[in-house]
Amino acid sequence: MLDFARDTAQESATTPALITVRDLSLWYGQKQALKNINFDLRPNEILAFIGPSGCGKSTALKCLNRMHDGVRGVHIKGDIRFDGKEIHDGDLDPPVFRRHFGWVAQKPNPFPWSIYENVAYGARLHGLAIGRAALNDHVEDCLRRALLWDEVKDDLHRKTGLDLSGGQQQRLCIARALSTMPDVLLMDEPTGSIDPVATGHIEELMLELGRAHALVVVTHSMMQARRVANRVAHFHLGELIELGTTKKVFTNPSDARTKDFVSGAVG
Ligand SMILES: Nc1ncnc2c1ncn2[C@@H]1O[C@H](COP(=O)(O)OP(=O)(O)O)[C@@H](O)[C@H]1O
Numbered sequence: 001m002l003d004f005a006r007d008t009a010q011e012s013a014t015t016p017a018l019i020t021v022r023d024l025s026l027w028y029g030q031k032q033a034l035k036n037i038n039f040d041l042r043p044n045e046i047l048a049f050i051g052p053s054g055c056g057k058s059t060a061l062k063c064l065n066r067m068h069d070g071v072r073g074v075h076i077k078g079d080i081r082f083d084g085k086e087i088h089d090g091d092l093d094p095p096v097f098r099r100h101f102g103w104v105a106q107k108p109n110p111f112p113w114s115i116y117e118n119v120a121y122g123a124r125l126h127g128l129a130i131g132r133a134a135l136n137d138h139v140e141d142c143l144r145r146a147l148l149w150d151e152v153k154d155d156l157h158r159k160t161g162l163d164l165s166g167g168q169q170q171r172l173c174i175a176r177a178l179s180t181m182p183d184v185l186l187m188d189e190p191t192g193s194i195d196p197v198a199t200g201h202i203e204e205l206m207l208e209l210g211r212a213h214a215l216v217v218v219t220h221s222m223m224q225a226r227r228v229a230n231r232v233a234h235f236h237l238g239e240l241i242e243l244g245t246t247k248k249v250f251t252n253p254s255d256a257r258t259k260d261f262v263s264g265a266v267g
Pocket residue numbers: 028031033051052053054055056057058059060
């Protein structure tokens with residue numbers, strides 16, 4: 001039996017939420033992909049999104065850092081607050097806002113540049129580490145935090161991101177995501193295209209990152225959700241039908257559909 005190591009007393013946590021989502025609905029043209037979604041994201045928690053394919057997990061994730069901006073046909077209704085501020089407010093500066101988020105995609109997508117440049121780019125863009133020495137330190141710090149430094153420290157300028165293995169590429173993408181010093185890491189099936197050993201490294205890394213960041217992780221793997229998440233949100237046909245601590249969702253779900261899904265009866 002798994003011990004739900006991350007399932008702490010956080011369900012009753014009184015810490016103010018970092019993000020609150022209220023009555024969020026989204027349409028792609030005529031098709032409604034999200035229906036009145038509600039959830040909070042707390043600082044330093046790992047929230048997993050689970051549910052069958054096509055139920056709105058990626059769509060919901062992309063709402064949090066306004067990744068649907070400018071996409072034709074997308075219509076969003078509802079209220080999303082980051083640090084208390086509505087993220088669609090006219091006076092919010094999108095590039096400044098997005099710096100608070102790191103994005104990790106399913107398929108590792110490093111830039112075809114040196115390992116160093118992959119990580120330095122975001123920091124330089126946002127003026128976060130001024131001067132060569134500070135930037136070197138920052139790149140090292142991000143690569144260490146992504147548990148990749150020891151494997152690449154001699155090749156920072158000699159190898160590109162594409163010269164690395166799939167699992168290393170994904171850790172490089174996480175180092176790149178860390179380079180803007182985000183509060184929140186959004187991961188859309190981050191282990192969906194890498195092997196089990198590499199997946200183990202990424203899960204270890206998620207647990208480590210959860211100490212200093214809030215993470216939202218979309219996963220197809222029930223085992224992964226059990227291993228890494230504090231809380232789990234179950235999506236079903238565009239609705240968020242159950243949200244609770246990992247232990248509650250997996251051992252005593254309130255919704256019969258969640259019970260079927262986590263037991264493998266459907267999905
Ligand atoms: N860009 C898009 N245009 C139109 N429909 C989309 C688009 N992206 C996703 N959808 C639809 O919205 C629904 C939710 O998709 P998605 O959020 O990707 O689900 P999940 O991540 O849970 O697999 C699906 O029916 C999908 O076909």
